[in-house]
Amino acid sequence: MTNRRDFLKDCLAGGTALATGTAAGPACARETRARPPEALGLLYDATLCIGCKACVAACKQANDNPPEFSTVDHIWDTPLDTSAYTFNIIKVYRNGTMDHKDEEENGYSFMKISCMHCADPSCVSACPVSAMTKNPVTGVVGYDPDICIGCRYCVAACPFGIPKYQYDSPTGKIGKCELCRHRTKDGHYPACAEVCPTGATLYGRTSDLLLEAKRRIALKPGTITRFPRGRLGGPDQSWEGAAGKYLPHVYGEKEYGGTQVLKLSGVNFQKVGLPDLPEDAAAALSESIQHSLYSNLAMPFAVLGVMAFAARRSVVKQSEDEGKEEDQP
Amino acid sequence: MTRHEHAAPASLGGNLLNPATIVCAVLAAVMLAILLVRFIYGLGLVTNLNDGYPWGIWIVFDVVIGSALACGGFSVAMLVYIFNRGEYHPLVRPALLASLFGYTLAGAGVIMDLGRWWNTWHIFWPGYANPNSVMFEVAVCISLYIVVMWIEFSPTFMEKFGKAEAKRKLNKVMFIFIALGTVLPMMHQSSLGTMLVVMGVQIHPLWRTPLEPALYLLTAITMGYAVVLFESCLASSALTRKIEMHLLTPLSKVMLGFLVAYLLVRLGDVAVRGALPLAFVPSLEAAMFWLETTCFMAPLFLIGRESQRRNPGRLFLAGILLMLGGALLRIDGFLIGYETGDGFNYFPALPEILVTVGLFSLEVIGYIVVTRRFPVLPRDVQAVH
Numbered sequence: 001m002t003n004r005r006d007f008l009k010d011c012l013a014g015g016t017a018l019a020t021g022t023a024a025g026p027a028c029a030r031e032t033r034a035r036p037p038e039a040l041g042l043l044y045d046a047t048l049c050i051g052c053k054a055c056v057a058a059c060k061q062a063n064d065n066p067p068e069f070s071t072v073d074h075i076w077d078t079p080l081d082t083s084a085y086t087f088n089i090i091k092v093y094r095n096g097t098m099d100h101k102d103e104e105e106n107g108y109s110f111m112k113i114s115c116m117h118c119a120d121p122s123c124v125s126a127c128p129v130s131a132m133t134k135n136p137v138t139g140v141v142g143y144d145p146d147i148c149i150g151c152r153y154c155v156a157a158c159p160f161g162i163p164k165y166q167y168d169s170p171t172g173k174i175g176k177c178e179l180c181r182h183r184t185k186d187g188h189y190p191a192c193a194e195v196c197p198t199g200a201t202l203y204g205r206t207s208d209l210l211l212e213a214k215r216r217i218a219l220k221p222g223t224i225t226r227f228p229r230g231r232l233g234g235p236d237q238s239w240e241g242a243a244g245k246y247l248p249h250v251y252g253e254k255e256y257g258g259t260q261v262l263k264l265s266g267v268n269f270q271k272v273g274l275p276d277l278p279e280d281a282a283a284a285l286s287e288s289i290q291h292s293l294y295s296n297l298a299m300p301f302a303v304l305g306v307m308a309f310a311a312r313r314s315v316v317k318q319s320e321d322e323g324k325e326e327d328q329p
Numbered sequence: 330m331t332r333h334e335h336a337a338p339a340s341l342g343g344n345l346l347n348p349a350t351i352v353c354a355v356l357a358a359v360m361l362a363i364l365l366v367r368f369i370y371g372l373g374l375v376t377n378l379n380d381g382y383p384w385g386i387w388i389v390f391d392v393v394i395g396s397a398l399a400c401g402g403f404s405v406a407m408l409v410y411i412f413n414r415g416e417y418h419p420l421v422r423p424a425l426l427a428s429l430f431g432y433t434l435a436g437a438g439v440i441m442d443l444g445r446w447w448n449t450w451h452i453f454w455p456g457y458a459n460p461n462s463v464m465f466e467v468a469v470c471i472s473l474y475i476v477v478m479w480i481e482f483s484p485t486f487m488e489k490f491g492k493a494e495a496k497r498k499l500n501k502v503m504f505i506f507i508a509l510g511t512v513l514p515m516m517h518q519s520s521l522g523t524m525l526v527v528m529g530v531q532i533h534p535l536w537r538t539p540l541e542p543a544l545y546l547l548t549a550i551t552m553g554y555a556v557v558l559f560e561s562c563l564a565s566s567a568l569t570r571k572i573e574m575h576l577l578t579p580l581s582k583v584m585l586g587f588l589v590a591y592l593l594v595r596l597g598d599v600a601v602r603g604a605l606p607l608a609f610v611p612s613l614e615a616a617m618f619w620l621e622t623t624c625f626m627a628p629l630f631l632i633g634r635e636s637q638r639r640n641p642g643r644l645f646l647a648g649i650l651l652m653l654g655g656a657l658l659r660i661d662g663f664l665i666g667y668e669t670g671d672g673f674n675y676f677p678a679l680p681e682i683l684v685t686v687g688l689f690s691l692e693v694i695g696y697i698v699v700t701r702r703f704p705v706l707p708r709d710v711q712a713v714h
């Protein structure tokens with residue numbers, strides 16, 4: 001029975017090694033990340049949106065995407081949802097008689113659906129090969145098809161259902177809004193904001209956009225005020241109009257640690273198709289678990305050491321026993 | 330030291346062309362034809378995958394469940410070499426062989442699901458690899474484990490081809506590979522559960538927990554033992570060999586130990602997080618939760634007593650239930666309890682199912698060929714007792 005006692009002793013030694021590894025764990029917990037200070041984004045104000053879908057057409061053109069048809073005649077680009085070929089879409093909420101805009105009961109509302117450019121994006125955390133990355137300065141979440149392996153973990157991870165995959169292609173890529181980062185070097189900014197006739201989609205630094213959003217919420221509905229268009233801080237294209245009836249919530253201010261695309265609406269955000277998200281990003285929890293278990297591979301190596309020790313003992317012991325048997329008749 | 334009286338493994342012999350291998354070969358050929366279409370036209374033509382369910386049965390069945398069912402080698406090796414229970418030695422090679430095929434084909438199966446498969450090497454390339462990604466850990470760890478298992482299994486081939494010297498040398502360092510062969514599955518089997526964490530609120534609360542890695546690791550171990558019970562009973566009837574009850578009865582007790590640990594963590598977690606009331610809301614998720622939980626609970630009553638564990642029929646049934654329970658935990662987390670928004674549905678397409686069937690057929694062919702030509706199964710258990 002010395003055998004068993006020795007083994008227990010080994011286990012104890014191994015346990016200590018494990019405990020040391022685990023103790024290093026909580027230090028690896030990572031907080032939800034905040035937006036970079038110069039983060040760029042969009043502010044979408046549903047009360048200003050007239051549903052013209054100029055932004056949908058402009059996005060198609062800017063990203064060189066083919067039309068998608070949902071009607072029999074195949075004349076107009078009529079996507080019903082974002083896809084690997086449609087990075088931006090205007091959806092509509094309808095209720096009852098649809099008499100009043102931006103009202104939940106017997107009303108309707110528009111909602112722009114495109115990448116939110118999260119402060120702490122799940123897709124970037126999920127991507128095993130860094131094909132999905134977050135620019136450390138602008139915070140734009142970009143995609144590189146030349147790196148991508150097509151595993152679609154980003155598609156599964158995103159709570160907004162944004163990265164989408166080309167299932168109809170043998171070399172399928174992921175498609176998503178990259179805030180027109182390919183157009184900025186020519187002095188352009190996101191096509192959706194460039195063409196928006198009412199300023200419902202406004203481009204700028206997210207910190208500035210957040211202030212603008214809060215200014216609007218603070219206004220009494222109906223107050224006459226100026227609404228900027230295009231780029232916040234760019235050439236003045238503003239117009240005078242009446243403030244809408246907003247819910248006192250800037251969607252994206254705090255969701256998942258904040259997003260760089262912000263939204264204002266008169267209708268409940270879940271009813272217009274946005275998920276109810278906590279303030280802590282799932283990426284932070286996932287990476288905390290991974291880094292607690294695997295920081296510097298301390299724990300795997302500690303366990304490996306214990307296992308190797310135990311295995312060596314067993315192999316020697318068991319081959320000795322086998323040897324003895326051979327000697328015996 | 331009677332407990333170490335084993336018969337040396339030997340090849341079974343017999344014809345490789347038999348109805349079983351021929352049927353399996355046909356199914357594998359069907360799979361290859363479908364895969365040809367998939368690689369020429371894309372995933373959409375042969376699967377029902379969509380942006381709401383970007384992962385279907387090729388990932389959830391072939392990889393997540395398949396690799397857990399292939400944990401027999403890991404579970405038994407842990408018992409024999411780490412807990413120094415040499416009496417289970419005859420179970421090691423057959424279990425390892427099944428694991429070897431399970432994992433190798435799961436690894437190959439991933440490639441056919443990858444949309445941009447020619448970039449696969451990026452996972453292992455320092456400039457591209459993303460250590461924050463749970464999938465990175467899973468991919469690297471499974472790849473390493475496949476290599477380690479082939480090394481662990483290589484003495485079988487060395488015996489066949491008379492490489493005694495090579496075998497002797499390898500055996501001196503084998504303990505390192507045995508150790509790696511226990512640590513690597515612990516790492517990636519737990520990480521397969523962690524993969525759900527980043528999906529956040531899209532996972533139903535009954536399966537949304539930071540304890541995911543513990544749940545997946547514990548069930549991978551119980552599934553490993555369950556597969557050994559299942560395979561031993563099946564092989565014994567199909568190959569008309571005597572059932573190794575003197576090993577399976579105590580083995581099932583070890584399995585029950587892990588099962589009780591799992592149930593405590595699982596039910597405790599659901600209760601503490603306050604998700605339990607959702608199990609009583611009439612829904613598909615709640616029904617699946619109870620089905621899954623029943624599969625895990627039933628073996629406690631089925632083989633809870635020592636006398637019950639001597640009954641091969643009960644062991645066989647308990648093995649099936651635990652395999653099913655572990656499979657359901659994974660299906661529920663990745664598919665049933667995964668909700669990405671309205672308007673998306675997923676049920677595997679026929680070609681998709683045929684590929685999974687074909688992959689399994691390949692495993693069966695491999696197992697038959699290797700056990701008939703190489704020394705894997707114990708010569709004859711009856712000769713010893």
